[in-house]
Amino acid sequence: MSSSITADQVTGREAAAPPATETRRIVYNDSISRWFVWASVVFGVVGMLVGAVIALQLAFWQANVPPLLTFGRLRPLHTNAVIFAFVGNMMFAGVYYSTQRLVKARLASDLLSKIHFWGWQLIIVAAAITLPLGYTTGKEYAELEWPIDIAIAVVWVVFAINFFWTLAKRTEKHLYVAIWFYISTIITVAVLHICNSLEVPVFGLKSYSIYGGAQDALVQWWYGHNAVAFFLTTPILGIMYYYLPKAAGRPVYSYRLSVIHFWSLIFVYIWAGPHHLLNTALPDWAQTLGMVFSIALWAPSWGGMLNGLLTLKGAWNQVRTDPVLKFFAAGVTFYGMSTLEGPLLSIKSVNGLAHYTDWIIGHVHSGALGWNGFMAAGMFYWMVPKLYGRELHSKKMADTHFWLGTFGILLYVVSMWVSGITQGLMWRAVDESGALKYPNFVETVNAIRPMYWMRLIGGLMYLVGMLMMAYNLVVTARAGKAVDGEATVTVPVAEPQESMWAEVLFGKPVIVVTVVAVIGATMAVVNNEASIIFAGVAVVVAILGTIALHLAADKTQINWHRLLEGRALMFTSFVVIAVLVGGVAELVPTLLVTPAQVNAAAESKPYRPLELEGRDVYIREGCYVCHSQMIRTFAFEAKRYGEPSTMGESIYDHPFQWGSKRTGPDLAREGGKYPNLWHWRHMIDPRSVSAGSIMPPFPGLATNDVDAASTAAKMRALRSVGVPYTPTYIDSAASDEAAQATEIAANLKTDGVADAKPSSELVALVAYLQRLGVHPQPQPSGPAVSMAK
Amino acid sequence: MHTELLAHSPLLILPLGAMFLFLAVWVVTAVRALTRSRADMDAAARLPLEDDDE
Numbered sequence: 001m002s003s004s005i006t007a008d009q010v011t012g013r014e015a016a017a018p019p020a021t022e023t024r025r026i027v028y029n030d031s032i033s034r035w036f037v038w039a040s041v042v043f044g045v046v047g048m049l050v051g052a053v054i055a056l057q058l059a060f061w062q063a064n065v066p067p068l069l070t071f072g073r074l075r076p077l078h079t080n081a082v083i084f085a086f087v088g089n090m091m092f093a094g095v096y097y098s099t100q101r102l103v104k105a106r107l108a109s110d111l112l113s114k115i116h117f118w119g120w121q122l123i124i125v126a127a128a129i130t131l132p133l134g135y136t137t138g139k140e141y142a143e144l145e146w147p148i149d150i151a152i153a154v155v156w157v158v159f160a161i162n163f164f165w166t167l168a169k170r171t172e173k174h175l176y177v178a179i180w181f182y183i184s185t186i187i188t189v190a191v192l193h194i195c196n197s198l199e200v201p202v203f204g205l206k207s208y209s210i211y212g213g214a215q216d217a218l219v220q221w222w223y224g225h226n227a228v229a230f231f232l233t234t235p236i237l238g239i240m241y242y243y244l245p246k247a248a249g250r251p252v253y254s255y256r257l258s259v260i261h262f263w264s265l266i267f268v269y270i271w272a273g274p275h276h277l278l279n280t281a282l283p284d285w286a287q288t289l290g291m292v293f294s295i296a297l298w299a300p301s302w303g304g305m306l307n308g309l310l311t312l313k314g315a316w317n318q319v320r321t322d323p324v325l326k327f328f329a330a331g332v333t334f335y336g337m338s339t340l341e342g343p344l345l346s347i348k349s350v351n352g353l354a355h356y357t358d359w360i361i362g363h364v365h366s367g368a369l370g371w372n373g374f375m376a377a378g379m380f381y382w383m384v385p386k387l388y389g390r391e392l393h394s395k396k397m398a399d400t401h402f403w404l405g406t407f408g409i410l411l412y413v414v415s416m417w418v419s420g421i422t423q424g425l426m427w428r429a430v431d432e433s434g435a436l437k438y439p440n441f442v443e444t445v446n447a448i449r450p451m452y453w454m455r456l457i458g459g460l461m462y463l464v465g466m467l468m469m470a471y472n473l474v475v476t477a478r479a480g481k482a483v484d485g486e487a488t489v490t491v492p493v494a495e496p497q498e499s500m501w502a503e504v505l506f507g508k509p510v511i512v513v514t515v516v517a518v519i520g521a522t523m524a525v526v527n528n529e530a531s532i533i534f535a536g537v538a539v540v541v542a543i544l545g546t547i548a549l550h551l552a553a554d555k556t557q558i559n560w561h562r563l564l565e566g567r568a569l570m571f572t573s574f575v576v577i578a579v580l581v582g583g584v585a586e587l588v589p590t591l592l593v594t595p596a597q598v599n600a601a602a603e604s605k606p607y608r609p610l611e612l613e614g615r616d617v618y619i620r621e622g623c624y625v626c627h628s629q630m631i632r633t634f635a636f637e638a639k640r641y642g643e644p645s646t647m648g649e650s651i652y653d654h655p656f657q658w659g660s661k662r663t664g665p666d667l668a669r670e671g672g673k674y675p676n677l678w679h680w681r682h683m684i685d686p687r688s689v690s691a692g693s694i695m696p697p698f699p700g701l702a703t704n705d706v707d708a709a710s711t712a713a714k715m716r717a718l719r720s721v722g723v724p725y726t727p728t729y730i731d732s733a734a735s736d737e738a739a740q741a742t743e744i745a746a747n748l749k750t751d752g753v754a755d756a757k758p759s760s761e762l763v764a765l766v767a768y769l770q771r772l773g774v775h776p777q778p779q780p781s782g783p784a785v786s787m788a789k
Numbered sequence: 790m791h792t793e794l795l796a797h798s799p800l801l802i803l804p805l806g807a808m809f810l811f812l813a814v815w816v817v818t819a820v821r822a823l824t825r826s827r828a829d830m831d832a833a834a835r836l837p838l839e840d841d842d843e
Contacts, residue, residue: 102836176836242837251834259822260815267811289804509821513813520809542813546820559825561818565833581810585803 020493024171028100028485032113034387036093037380039121040086041470044376047081048463054078055459057696058663059452064696068132071696072622076143077131082368083141083231085124090376091235092116092159095182097383098242099163102179103170104489112162119155123148134620135205138655139220141227142196146207149197156193160186167568171489175565177258181238183568184266184575188230191579196223202717203710206616210721211591213650214282214598217658218590222273222583229269232367233335236375237265240308240332247324247382253310257303259561264300266575268293270582275346278355279632280658281647286590287348294346301339308332323398327378330406334370338363353424356628356662358448358455362416369409369462377401377469384473390480397472404465411458419451428636436639441665442692449694504570507560508552512545595651595722603648603775606723607768609737610744612714613706614768617761619655621698628659629668629772642669642773649773652723664695669773676744677751679766701762708737708759740767 057063057071064070100107107113126148130136136143144152163186167179175183196219199207211219245252252258274282274290309332312319319325341363345354354360377398385392392398426444429437438444504510520538523531553559564571607615618624629650631641638644645668650656659666674682681688684702686695712733719725729736741758744766748756756763 098837172836174833174836176833178837245834245837249838251831251838255830255834256822256825260819263818264815267814285804509817513810513817516813517806517810520813521806523805523809538809538813542816546816549817550820550824553824559821559829561821562825562829562833578814581807585807588803 021490022493023488023490026100026104026106026171026487026489028097028487029107029110029113030097030387030484031482032107032110032117033093033097033383034482035117036089036096037384037387037473039117040089040093040376041380041466041473043081043085043089043124044373045463045466045470047078047086048459048466050074050078050081052456052459052463055452055456058694059449059456061694061696066696066698067134067621067700070621070698072625073132073134075622075625076136076140077128079141080127080131080143081124083227084127087232087236087368087372087376088120090372090379091185091231091239092120093383094239094243094379095163095235098178098239099166099182101485101487102172102176102242103167104172104487105166105170107162108165108169109162112158112165116155116159116162119151119158123151123155126151130205136619136622137197137199137207137209138619138624138657139196139209139216139223140660141224142193142220145205146197146199146201147205149193149199153190153194153197156186156190160190164568164572170568171491173566174562175568175571176241177252177255177262178238178242180262180565180571180575181234181241183572184262184579185230185235185238187572187575188226188234188266188270188579191583192223192226192230195583196220200717200720202714206710206714208714208717208721209655211656212652212654212722213656214647215591215593216654216656217277217280217282218274218286218587220656221276222270222587225273225276226270228367229272232372233269234266236372237261237304239375239379240304240328243379243382244308244311244328244332247322247328247378248312248315248318250311250315253307253313257307261300261303261307263578265297265304267578267582268297268300270579271586272297272346273586275351276660277658278346278348278351279634280630281645281650283590283647286586289586291346291348295343298340298343301342302336305332305336305339308335321395323392323395323402324378324382326399326402327374327381330402331371331374331378334366334374334409338367338371341366352632352634353428354420355632356660357420357424358416358451359420359424360661362413362420365416366409366413369405369412373462373466374405377405380469380473384476385480386485387483388477388480389483390476393472393475393479397468401465401468401472404461404468408458408461408463408465411461412455413458415451415454415458419448419455422451423448427640428634430636430639436636439640441640442690445663445694446692501567501570504560504563504567507563508549509560512542512549516542516545593647595648595724598646598648598651603646604651605775606652606718606725607771608740609711609715609733610706610740610764610767611771612718612768613708613711613737613761614764614766616714617701617706617765618768619657621701624657624659626661626663626695628657628662628666630658631666631668637666641666652718654718654721654723664693667769667772671770671772671774675751676747676766676770677753679769680748680753680756680762683762683765698762701765702755702757702760704761705757705759706737706741706761706764708734711737 053063054071054074057074096107096113127144130145130148131143135145137145163182167175198210200210201207209216241252241258271293272290274286275294278287278291280287309329312325312329315325319329344350345360345363381392381398423444426438426447431437516538519534519541523534523538526534564574629645631637631643631645633644649668650658678689682690683698685697685699686693712730715725715730715733719730738758741763744763745756745758
């Protein structure tokens with residue numbers, strides 16, 4: 001049950017004389033993998049159960065139970081649970097199990113492994129408590145408040161130390177392709193999380209993003225998209241490269257392709273974030289960049305998919321009988337499908353139809369359920385029998401799980417395609433006179449409600465499959481006993497010090513690339529004619545350099561990339577460069593824009609204190625989950641909502657509220673459309689003023705009081721991130737807040753709402769909604785708009 | 790148009806430069822990977838199969 005390797009394999013070099021060697025016995029730490037497997041199974045079931053509940057809430061609004069269990073509060077819980085608890089724990093189980101075996105070393109620290117496990121579970125529990133309670137930053141997939149953000153960073157660093165320390169102790173010099181993907185995951189997730197979570201704390205569980213408006217939008221979707229890339233994709237690709245060959249009993253189809261796949265994917269992925277912001281107020285160049293790189297992403301994604309599927313070449317007969325391979329084959333196929341659909345959706349014109357509709361929800365779930373969920377199932381069905389030294393309890397049950405899951409996904413995805421395309425077409429439909437054919441938004445919602453039931457059925461089928469898997473795995477484990485893997489390795493007694501870093505860093509490929517990049521970049525600083533010449537020179541140098549490299553290659557010498565694959569630190573450094581180049585180049589130009597440059601003073605004023613409190617209620621209740629505040633640059637959008645939104649209008653929005661889905665209408669210019677009374681009644685009973693609405697009721701807001709004592713602290717925090725509140729105005733916040741609230745309450749009383757309480761959250765929310773899209777003149781005692789702090 | 794604010798920004802050298810860097814890296818990596826020796830690749834590809842279980 002064990003194998004041996006020699007240190008010569010490690011470097012790929014012929015030893016001049018056989019070095020003195022010793023044999024070591026390694027006992028792997030598989031306990032940690034077992035723990036993470038069970039955590040993933042439990043949280044997977046919980047996360048998908050919450051998903052089924054919110055699917056029901058969309059089909060049947062009465063399933064909302066305010067204040068804690070409404071769609072707006074539960075949807076972030078669902079996404080966080082599935083991404084970070086289900087896939088996160090699955091990833092850690094898979095990474096720890098495979099890394100030890102690939103580098104032939106036990107995990108560096110059992111203590112760090114335990115801290116990692118328990119720390120991550122505590123974070124999940126904290127999320128499960130705080131999100132339904134309404135503690136949220138309002139940034140999708142990054143909703144957790146600042147103390148939890150810090151905990152995530154700390155636990156991630158613990159994971160990184162444990163992982164890289166294990167690499168440092170490895171007895172297998174060569175780093176297999178799966179390890180490259182793990183390295184890119186660890187590095188990039190840390191960068192993304194830290195950059196996107198930069199926020200100014202106000203108090204215990206309240207903070208404001210340091211970014212505002214378009215800047216926040218760009219950073220958020222750089223993060224959001226790359227959370228998909230580096231949390232849901234790259235680690236799972238690493239897992240594919242290890243577990244698929246293991247399960248099929250044959251090496252990966254093409255190791256060459258895996259090299260190209262890896263570098264292309266990590267470099268291209270990091271650029272694609274702006275495709276979430278197409279046709280919005282984001283600068284055009286950033287949108288185009290996002291679109292182009294998203295389309296380019298198709299190639300490496302399919303490179304990976306084909307490499308996975310072709311690994312099964314010659315083993316397809318096994319796929320019929322082995323549930324593990326069945327899940328892997330289908331998972332990789334779903335990956336291919338969603339990575340074809342993603343670039344398609346990133347084309348501006350296609351995105352114009354699909355964005356804000358259920359098509360995007362269908363796309364996300366073909367990836368999450370098909371790729372992540374099926375890869376997890378395949379890995380668990382393969383791993384648990386090994387971790388407990390026993391055959392899987394029931395292959396038949398695993399088969400049933402597979403078919404239930406597959407049909408569940410198809411029902412889900414098809415219903416969302418139909419729903420999204422139907423609603424997208426209805427939004428833009430005009431009659432012969434050019435007027436909107438369906439001006440009432442609720443009409444477009446009612447047309448797709450049957451699809452919401454179909455989605456629920458598909459989701460429930462998938463959930464039943466998950467429950468069957470949980471049962472199957474538990475019975476398997478109970479029938480066996482925990483087994484830790486072992487291996488025997490032969491290593492040199494004293495490994496000679498190598499000084500290959502210089503060969504890597506100053507290798508010929510690096511020199512060629514640097515020269516070409518410098519010539520290419522020069523294009524940007526010379527005039528148009530010269531830039532064409534430089535572009536031509538860059539292409540010629542690249543081609544000639546590559547040919548020269550090929551001709552000069554010495555077959556007796558170790559290949560440059562092979563050298564790199566043996567140097568963990570150097571490899572990691574190159575990954576950091578690949579990731580940061582895209583991130584910095586894309587973000588910095590927009591982050592350096594000042595309010596004055598976008599004419600913010602003319603278009604936007606900071607919120608008055610009561611409006612600010614109303615905005616916080618809006619964020620707490622998760623209104624942004626269903627309502628966008630971004631009118632895109634389309635005639636049909638302008639007809640429905642008003643003139644397209646501009647960068648300047650949202651520049652003081654920390655966080656931005658552009659949204660990503662319209663289950664309800666856009667609210668960017670909601671202010672002044674309806675009287676206060678309409679908003680009051682709409683929030684207490686939406687159907688009383690909007691027949692057929694599926695929005696949950698929020699009657700509690702009429703009785704809850706705003707915490708006026710915290711308003712000044714909030715304004716000070718916002719002032720520190722650039723919102724131009726003056727100290728004088730902050731000092732008068734309480735009186736301004738009371739004055740505006742009294743005015744609105746008096747208006748409501750005039751209209752017949754006798755019990756309208758000026759101090760209520762609902763009055764504050766009405767103040768905020770009435771302000772959206774309105775550019776008020778400064779109040780007599782109102783906010784100064786000077787940029788000076 | 791505010792969305793065109795950055796169209797003339799000198800900072801656009803960043804994405805242009807980065808894109809050229811990517812293209813150069815991609816071409817060199819692809820050619821070098823495709824010309825690597827089969828024996829070298831096969832040894833690396835078999836790593837997951839040299840395990841404790843088999």
